[in-house]
Amino acid sequence: MSIARKIPPTAFFALTLLCLFSFAACVESSIMPGDVASVNGQGISFREVEARRASLFAHRSPGSEGQLDDATLQTQYRYIVAEIIREFLISQFMRDKGLAVAPELVEAEEQRIRNDYPEGAFEEMLLEEGISLDLWRENIRRRLEMERFLTQVLRPEISITSDEVQQYYHEHSADFIIPEQWHFMQITGLEKKDVERAQVAFIAGKNATAVQKGFLVTIHDIRMGKDLLPEDVNRELAGLGLWQGSKIKSHEGLFRTFVLMEKAPATMLDAATMSVRVEQALAEEKMRDAYAAWMKKRIAKADIQIAPALAEPLPVKESSPPHSSESAPGRAKTNGAAIPPAEPEGASSAIPPAEPEGASFTPAAPHAKKAEPGETQPSGSEGR
Secondary structure (H helix, E strand, O other): OOHHHHOOHHHHHHHHHHHHHHHHHHHOOOOOOOEEEEEOOEEEEHHHHHHHHHHHHOOOOOOOHHHOOHHHHHHHHHHHHHHHHHHHHHHHHHHHOOOOOOHHHHHHHHHHHHOOOOOOHHHHHHHHHOOOHHHHHHHHHHHHHHHHHHHHHHHHHOOOOHHHHHHHHHHOHHHHEEOOEEEEEEEEEOOHHHHHHHHHHHHHHOOHHHHHHHOOOEEEEEEEEHHHOOHHHHHHHHOOOOOOEOOOEEEOOEEEEEEEEEEEOOEEOOHHHHHHHHHHHHHHHHHHHHHHHHHHHHHHHOOEEEOHHHOOOOOOOOOOOOOOOOOOOOOOOOOOOOOOOOOOOOOOOOOOOOOOOOOOOOOOOOOOOOOOOOOOOOOOEEEO
16 A cells, blocks of 8 residues: 555645745745744744644544545635734734733643643643644633733723613613523423322422432423423413423423423513623624724734745635635735634634634735734523
8 A cells, every 4th residue: 555545635735735835935035944924024833823723623524634625725724824823913012012921821821721631631632632732832822912912902992882882772672681481390201100190299299309209200490581492392381370280291202291380571681780781792892893903904014924825815704714615705905915804603712803804815925025014691591
């Protein structure tokens, strides 16, 4: 068997890119061998890009990694490079302003995370993710720096007026209504007669623990908004009075009944809670806008060099990582480079969406001249 057959297609593409990046360094004075891009002279290594790509996309399409085509892989690489470029721009800004995160804070955060792992499990996790300890610590530092950037740089610039609060409330008043809440017991068992007896005993004694010990049944204490319950459960509960039991019916291999204990009518949130939630929603919205505006300016002033292997425009679907060839177009010019849309849906970082709508890479000139500086809806819980 040839060696080529033992290497997955992903590895072939990665090796090809690495060769291209090394070649690019010969013609791109600001991109060093082994780097894929540079931000104001600070290099982004292929090693970091590949480690993050493998970590971010490894679990999105189980079993399909070896089947990804070159265009999809290139899109993934470009997505990661764009993400790191934004991180570099923020780190450089924080350093220049004297707001960089001290090593002691990074060490403290590392220890806090390590404490959540059994002995040896942390190092095993790093091996599985294919990331070095130094690179992991650097990612921690950037995350802490991002949090500081958001709270100490962007948030103080945002103000919220009483008129904005009132307008938001009137436009979203339905969001501040607590739906009708139903509190009931669900009794299930393998035998219908056990469920019947348990239902009678619970209504008579109102002691779920005693009933569960005395009969071969399982009892769940459920308090949930009416709007969140399945339609069949709603129909059964709607016809019950307090401390009445529903008919016993077969459900997914078991027999089931409900005993209604309380109906809480729909109510409005209190004024203090509403005010807090409105301000939080407005602040988040303004933070996204402020971040996009800030990033747009930083990119326009930055000297961003990108290796030609990743410079061809490949549109990336906004708000979603490129785990497939599905994409959406968009452009946003910068000084020699452009950055794709920012955060993937469900991303773990604290970075709000970064870019103005639509953006993609364009090739960097070999010697590009640097520009002149300049709370959630209430939900129920289930327990036994």
